[in-house]
């Protein structure tokens with residue numbers, strides 16, 4: 001190999017370079033992590049169902065391991081995530097009889113969860129995705145009809161940010177979402193965050209997940225969304241970047257089961273797409289503080305199972321053997 005430059009060193013003048021890690025990849029991808037990344041996010045280990053699986057049981061071991069690894073290597077830690085409609089135990093919203101719990105009970109549980117988790121890591125975690133994916137994807141609605149909305153009502157989002165700020169006054173607090181560049185949805189995200197800011201809610205940033213594809217979203221759509229969010233005066237993080245080689249990964253419509261072989265033609269298409277994405281992101285370095293990939297290398301990506309279980313994808317900068325792909329070189333050579 002020609003000697004491989006460090007991705008995070010190359011981008012030090014621009015923004016932090018992060019990766020989602022899990023209990024396994026912390027070990028299996030350790031070399032790539034320490035060489036190329038200066039920020040980490042727990043892929044699952046800080047989600048409610050993992051870190052607080054039962055009312056009176058917390059499981060901190062895996063989150064502790066991640067935080068210790070990050071401290072050892074001087075890496076920033078993004079906390080992910082506190083209030084989300086997925087990967088949250090059903091019991092959080094139920095009373096002892098299995099009926100829907102009252103707002104007071106759910107709010108107390110949220111306060112206890114946030115105080116416990118943010119309290120434990122207040123010296124280690126610099127920012128939190130406080131609320132994840134709270135607005136509807138399509139149609140004319142606004143807030144997603146989640147158990148959080150059903151039990152706590154419309155102001156659960158403001159409540160969550162205030163509770164988080166109370167628990168960790170120094171942490172930067174983010175709203176995080178996907179399909180975040182789609183015009184209709186980005187207007188809903190903008191409206192939500194603008195409203196929170198108008199209410200004086202402590203919110204400091206927007207997380208753009210960045211689960212993108214080879215041809216969608218178009219660069220100008222991404223640029224418009226970045227500029228719209230930046231006009232609120234908040235920081236922007238790209239929080240879950242990957243570039244699926246399949247189309248239509250979030251939208252409705254058919255998903256082919258057919259696996260695309262990662263051949264030279266596909267490698268070139270992916271490299272070209274990553275080159276243009278990072279050219280735009282570098283041009284917006286004044287508002288983009290961090291770019292985190294949702295994974296490290298193609299041998300461990302959630303895209304192999306979403307939206308189609310078992311369909312191999314090739315969305316990241318390092319290949320299944322942890323070598324640099326053409327896409328890696330298109331990101332570091334500019």
Ligand SMILES: Oc1ccccc1CN[C@@H]1C=C[C@@H](O)[C@H](O)[C@H]1O
Nearest residue numbers: 043044132133178209211240250302
């Ligand atoms: O791509 C999606 C499609 C449908 C719903 C949510 C998403 C994105 N949702 C993300 C993806 C993976 C999870 O590990 C993250 O926590 C979540 O934020």
